[in-house]
Amino acid sequence: MMRTRPLKVALLGCGVVGSEVVRIMTTHADDLAARIGAPVELAGIAVRRPGRVRAGVDPSLVTTDAAGLASRPDIDVVVEVIGGIEPARALITSAFEHGASVVTANKALLAEDGSTLHETAEKHGGDLFFEAAVAAAIPLVRPLRESLAGDKVNRVLGIVNGTTNFILDRMDSSGAGYSEALDEATALGYAEADPTADVEGFDAAAKAAILAGIAFHTRVRLDDVHREGLTDVTAADIASAKRMGCTVKLLAICERAADGRSVTARVHPAMIPLSHPLASVREAYNAVFVESDAAGQLMFYGPGAGGAPTASAVLGDLVAACRNKLNGARGPGESAYAQLPVSPMGEVVTRYHISLDVADKPGVLAQVATIFAEHGVSIDTVRQQGKDGDAWLVVVTHRAPDAALSATVEALRRLDTVRGVASIMRVEGE
Amino acid sequence: MMRTRPLKVALLGCGVVGSEVVRIMTTHADDLAARIGAPVELAGIAVRRPGRVRAGVDPSLVTTDAAGLASRPDIDVVVEVIGGIEPARALITSAFEHGASVVTANKALLAEDGSTLHETAEKHGGDLFFEAAVAAAIPLVRPLRESLAGDKVNRVLGIVNGTTNFILDRMDSSGAGYSEALDEATALGYAEADPTADVEGFDAAAKAAILAGIAFHTRVRLDDVHREGLTDVTAADIASAKRMGCTVKLLAICERAADGRSVTARVHPAMIPLSHPLASVREAYNAVFVESDAAGQLMFYGPGAGGAPTASAVLGDLVAACRNKLNGARGPGESAYAQLPVSPMGEVVTRYHISLDVADKPGVLAQVATIFAEHGVSIDTVRQQGKDGDAWLVVVTHRAPDAALSATVEALRRLDTVRGVASIMRVEGE
The missing domain is CATH 3.40.50.720 (NAD(P)-binding Rossmann-like Domain)
Incomplete structure (x- = not known):
């Protein structure tokens, strides 16, 4: 034959x-x-x-x-x-x-x-x-293009860059700072001499664009992906995450809006609960969740590079x-018939974890709470910590549009009683 | 168009x-x-x-x-x-x-x-x-037939039956016996009125045959699959597993022999370490590991039924x-060109966890150890427990052919000082 x-x-x-x-x-x-x-x-x-x-x-x-x-x-x-x-x-x-x-x-x-x-x-x-x-080698493109071709994908959420996962894993397990963890990643060959594409999230953002495109049958380009790298993640952020029962991961998230009429794609560090399967993805491994109407939640895991x-x-x-x-046959070509608009980051609905350095005097919490209320952002939990005359407020919000959350943070920065915003991070995977 | x-x-x-x-x-x-x-x-x-x-x-x-x-x-x-x-x-x-x-x-x-x-x-x-x-909905057939078509798959290891996983998960979390857990599975709709196909492992064995066939490019039929269900798994087995830092799962395992010249396929309950990702697959979910030469270890996870x-x-x-x-095209047809022989269970290399009820007198351990040595089975750990004049020996072996392991167990049964073999279970996933 x-x-x-x-x-x-x-x-x-x-x-x-x-x-x-x-x-x-x-x-x-x-x-x-x-x-x-x-x-x-x-x-x-x-x-x-x-x-x-x-x-x-x-x-x-x-x-x-x-x-x-x-x-x-x-x-x-x-x-x-x-x-x-x-x-x-x-x-x-x-x-x-x-x-x-x-x-x-x-x-x-x-x-x-x-x-x-x-x-x-x-x-x-x-x-x-x-x-x-x-x-x-993790099969993602073929499953999205073919296995789920009869389903409606609503969300793709994953760790798609091994270098940054290695760095965050080291920061989490050893308490190291970003620079120290990056040095280790470089020494072990997990990071390139110029790590920009990885640590600034360009690599993950390109993958997010590709995944969003095939998942939503819509053209999504790199420029459509909101991108934040992990260079600003501090040991204090990781410690904050631990106190909340979370860890920090650089996530690629592609979502269909609740009304189904638009999509978003973004890459940024986020806190996720330790109970979430992505929290246990160690070293340079990758893992991606795909959520769809009929199939429910699928996860794909494996080495993401090499x-x-x-x-x-x-x-x-x-x-x-x-x-x-x-x-004389052809595989599936581009499927971009849905042509859904890609919404900006401001329209993404998410949650913030905000750590504020505040003056230790009465009325501060009331002032802060008023700012949140004025922006229509509902607070989930507040924790107050006092130390040597200083005080800290750690606020976790309920879900709200990113634009409202970031406007809230800007307003908080302008408050006299807020000395500084020590840490802001989104909370995902709940 | x-x-x-x-x-x-x-x-x-x-x-x-x-x-x-x-x-x-x-x-x-x-x-x-x-x-x-x-x-x-x-x-x-x-x-x-x-x-x-x-x-x-x-x-x-x-x-x-x-x-x-x-x-x-x-x-x-x-x-x-x-x-x-x-x-x-x-x-x-x-x-x-x-x-x-x-x-x-x-x-x-x-x-x-x-x-x-x-x-x-x-x-x-x-x-x-x-x-x-x-x-x-977990993509497995297409990834094995197409995504890994240029790679060499060596092992497929997974939980492919939701009903039995639900039962074992309940036994593990509540300490319930098999019958009680089956009743709960039936009441919740996870088990059918006649649960034979699930609990006797027929359903998982059929899936193992299909997976082995496409993974190894070899025809594998249901009759080629060694099959043990979970009806004999007791609350004591689960408790034993816990003491070893393990849990019990009904696993489908398809393996290429170390020399590459034959394959095996089997379904049976086995202890796996709690640190193994399959240990945390709860309720009726399924998860499958695929190990191949180039891709390394991939995992696929999701709802396995419904x-x-x-x-x-x-x-x-x-x-x-x-x-x-x-x-006017066709997808990939059957690929069975490799035609590797499917070896019987006796040739599978695995480890046993054996719990023996023995007479509480000197020399018993020496007798037991001699039986293992005579069959060429090396012992990893032995734990002795004494209680009210009775004694228990819990032996975990090193890897050996299943035929040698089962012959060892038969010889142990014939020892005067061994009152009974309380539990035998294979140990996998290490």
């Missing part, structure tokens, strides 16, 4: 992920052939610096001419693991134009310009698969793209 | 799951049409007793002629939610023969005769989808089957 002409694959990029793709394609060649229905051949590997290619990679396949490789008319599937916007975008576009399907792990590009890529794929009849772009796990996701997509090439 | 002729769906069975399928197809018709690319029409519903069809189901669609409906040449997709072997098998076969694709939730039939169904589907060019057959969650899985498959019908 098996045809003899092999399917040809071009690999763009051969770093941590790419070299694992090569390894698996080589060692598991027979299994891949049996699962696809035809042998699959690595026809070329484009890299910037051929001298740096790892051992085990056939040097005769290596080229620096990525554009030439991506546009070869005999290539069936192009695997893009370069990352970043350019030249990845131009190479993927060229691959589609020359008749190939594309498997990519490029979250930044998908969040920036996914719709254009989907349109190009559609126009030329190719597949665009990207399971590896979100949470590495060469081998990301390569596993790439290979799964590669098998699917090859099967489709062989059968 | 949308074509006007609708895709026609026949529903076989309209019980708890079927009526949810009808509800979602009706209320989400516009979304389904947008996601498929064509409207989808419920063309007929076959039931045994038309008088019992729930409110909201259009009576003009209802028929008692299931065979006639399944063989209608205008039907694109047949959804089978009757369950059991016949008439489901004949109806599905007829559906394929008349050109339809099939979506089924029928774990018993797939575990009994899945290969024949796959062959029939292949012969007539139809799709056979069955996500709903394992753990309801009308709406099962219907969510059915609808996801229905969308996929309809898309394929529309595009």
